[in-house]
Amino acid sequence: xxxxxxxxxxxxxxxxxxxxxxxxxxxxxxxxxxxxxxxxxxxxxxxxxxxxxxxxxxxxxxxxxxxxxxxxxxxxxxxxxxxxxxxxxxxxxxxxxxxxxxxxxxxxxxxxxxxxxxxxxxxxxxxxxxxxxxxxxxxxxxxxxxxxxxxxxxxxxxxxxxxxxxxxxxxxxxxxxxxxxxxxxxxxxxxxxxxxxxxxxxxxxxx
Amino acid sequence: xxxxxxxxxxxxxxxxxxxxxxxxxxxxxxxxxxxxxxxxxxxxxxxxxxxxxxxxxxxxxxxxxxxxxxxxxxxxxxxxxxxxxxxxx
Numbered sequence: 001x002x003x004x005x006x007x008x009x010x011x012x013x014x015x016x017x018x019x020x021x022x023x024x025x026x027x028x029x030x031x032x033x034x035x036x037x038x039x040x041x042x043x044x045x046x047x048x049x050x051x052x053x054x055x056x057x058x059x060x061x062x063x064x065x066x067x068x069x070x071x072x073x074x075x076x077x078x079x080x081x082x083x084x085x086x087x088x089x090x091x092x093x094x095x096x097x098x099x100x101x102x103x104x105x106x107x108x109x110x111x112x113x114x115x116x117x118x119x120x121x122x123x124x125x126x127x128x129x130x131x132x133x134x135x136x137x138x139x140x141x142x143x144x145x146x147x148x149x150x151x152x153x154x155x156x157x158x159x160x161x162x163x164x165x166x167x168x169x170x171x172x173x174x175x176x177x178x179x180x181x182x183x184x185x186x187x188x189x190x191x192x193x194x195x196x197x198x199x200x201x202x203x204x205x206x207x
Numbered sequence: 208x209x210x211x212x213x214x215x216x217x218x219x220x221x222x223x224x225x226x227x228x229x230x231x232x233x234x235x236x237x238x239x240x241x242x243x244x245x246x247x248x249x250x251x252x253x254x255x256x257x258x259x260x261x262x263x264x265x266x267x268x269x270x271x272x273x274x275x276x277x278x279x280x281x282x283x284x285x286x287x288x289x290x291x292x293x294x295x296x
Binding site for chain 1: 215216241256258260270275279286
């Protein structure tokens with residue numbers, strides 16, 4: 001067996017090449033077991049009584065849910081691998097939340113709607129093409145590993161778009177704005193990629 | 208408003224090296240005024256968030272973002288729209 005002669009120091013934290021796990025780690029990433037906390041500002045602590053989630057912009061009629069109303073929307077459990085642009089990947093994370101498809105059923109989209117800006121408590125924004133948020137690819141999640149999502153990880157609710165770098169999965173998300181044009185968000189306006197596909201290593205503008 | 212218990216918080220001195228790389232000089236003792244509330248502080252005293260895709264320096268009084276820095280393998284991007292140079296005393 002060839003890999004018997006490969007020292008641990010040589011392969012570092014990666015699993016042996018060819019293993020099923022290694023095949024799930026995008027290029028340039030390493031595996032972590034913990035869940036690193038990344039923040040660009042103070043952790044907002046919005047009381048659930050004043051929390052709302054809104055869909056606005058290029059829709060015929062904006063819609064908004066309070067926390068209790070949002071909990072009544074059809075939710076689903078999902079298990080996903082997540083990758084952060086700071087080069088860690090975490091496998092098999094368990095979430096519960098509402099798919100963006102379900103949310104968009106409550107609005108009539110203007111035909112010009114092609115991009116989305118997700119906006120959060122604290123002023124954070126991130127831009128995502130609309131096709132990346134539909135067909136079961138994106139969720140607004142409020143449980144993580146069977147417990148209410150902790151504030152440092154974006155609770156009470158965060159966007160989860162697992163097939164893109166995790167800065168797109170806006171913590172403390174409060175709504176989606178439908179747009180005609182792509183408008184760079186908080187990190188995208190300072191050199192990060194507008195799309196952010198980890199498998200293509202779309203880390204920075206121009207990648 | 209920033210809770211003092213916020214575990215991610217450092218101060219501007221923590222990014223002294225990065226700032227010196229960008230500006231070619233020690234910036235931590237330079238005064239900066241928040242464009243939002245007018246509070247004046249040394250850059251080294253600003254609230255710093257460094258555990259993120261970039262560095263974010265915020266006003267100690269109102270937490271408004273004063274400086275953002277992203278370093279990519281090819282370039283460094285700096286946004287200083289949240290600060291201005293304070294008037295002389």
